[in-house]
Amino acid sequence: MNDDARITPRAAAEHAARASYGRLLARLAVRWRDVAAAEDALAEAFVAALERWPDDGVPQSPEAWLCTVAQRRLSDRARAQRVHSREDLVDRLRETFDGDSFDDSFGDDRLRLMLVCAHPSIDPSVQPALILQTVLGLEVRQMAGAFLLSTDTLNKRLVRAKAKIKANNLRFEQPDADELAPRLQALLEAIYAAYSIGREGALADGDVNDRLRGEAVYLSGVVASSLPESAEALGFQSMLLFCEARRGAQVDDAGEFVPLLEQDPRRWSHALMTSAYELLFRASSLGDVGPFQLEAAIQGAHCYRARSGRTPWGEIAALYKTLVERHPTIGARVGLAIAVAYAEDRPASGLAILGAIDPRRVQEHQPYWVALGHLQARAQQTELAAASLRRALGLTSHPRLQRYLGAQLARLRPRVE
């Protein structure tokens, strides 16, 4: 908004809604400890803005105006419901919104709200959507498809989660240092889930998916800047920025998928890589090495190829080994298998690592079957490779990846016959 004179009241309200919804809601919800009530009050404040601003003019600070009105609604409702136990909260609200420090603690409020959304008592599958809705104001009908849920179902799950926050009187205070680490891990996992859904979806050219991905990156920045002493928060943002840096090279000019090892490093974003390396450097200077910092280091090592022209597989294998020792997820073990196979230039070494994974845990794990097929093809096990890639294709729901795997399969076919 460059030209204040031309801002209509509706545009001003809409701009305030987009720019500050999450910050306002976080502030209200953290003070009121009831996300649903805060949402209602804020919605009423926006309605009031649309009614009043055309006559009264747009206030000096739209955010402060909205916050004051929403706060009044919350107090009125508490009084009407005779919630005496909340008198102290009413006082706290009043304190909070008086004074000049309006902008200062916004970052912290959003972090607190996110930590509540990622509380262990909230179903992990609903946490990413809950965070996106409450902190960024994303609408349920926009997100539902990306999470493979109907609008109704996602709505019900979100309402249930908010009722639980209220019923269990979950603490909005920042957790103590020893409690913070596991809570932060859950929060980062939830943001990462939103990013992954958005990233996969982005391969299918969805605007919504693109937005999910972008918002997740933004939230990783909010967390990292609120917790500048947390190696995992910095490592997490670093990892997302490395992934973002390579995003433009993931699809070629014809619109087809390009896997990491075939990407042209000249198409990676050097500005994003620089920020990512800087965050990784800061994270590593803090000691304490967590899984996201290791993931960031792995992504960073892949990005060395932009400088040296070759991928440092030995280093990547060593990083994956540490990751698997501490967090033996399927994804980490698949990454280790590929890295070891390349580092030793021996597909059999990677196949042995994949073979040690419990088959019941990979029934739906698409990357496992892609990796298995890839290493089998390199080991000249053409028929096994075709069967593995076929399973990977059957587990893929994005057309661009389907086309890529279909082409890989077709390349194997002549050799089968």
Place this chain on the structure above:
Amino acid sequence: MEYMLLFNQPAHELERRRDDPESSDYWESWRAYMSAIYAAGIVKSGNALEPPYTATTVRVRAGERTVHDGPFADSKELLGGYLTIEVASLDEALRWAARSPSSVTGSTEVRPVSPRDR
């Protein structure tokens, strides 16, 4: 929980069943999907159906029988086949539905199978 996946395909997709099974990407995508879902060990039963033009539909109204050639309703998407699967949750059933080739070209309907002792 048991769910039925109903694969609805537009007529032009069903026509592609005449493609050469060896070289057609239509068949490749269905083979891939079926190999993944059967290998996951969740399929209880299932069949592909012959194209809708082979259907015959019977109605009895007030004791009078009418028989006509073709499917019961003209619609853009036609039932091409089905699977029943045993999975832990609707979420899991929906993940499998999203991977079906019919979800890209037509749609995949997911319905719970009624318990037998009802």
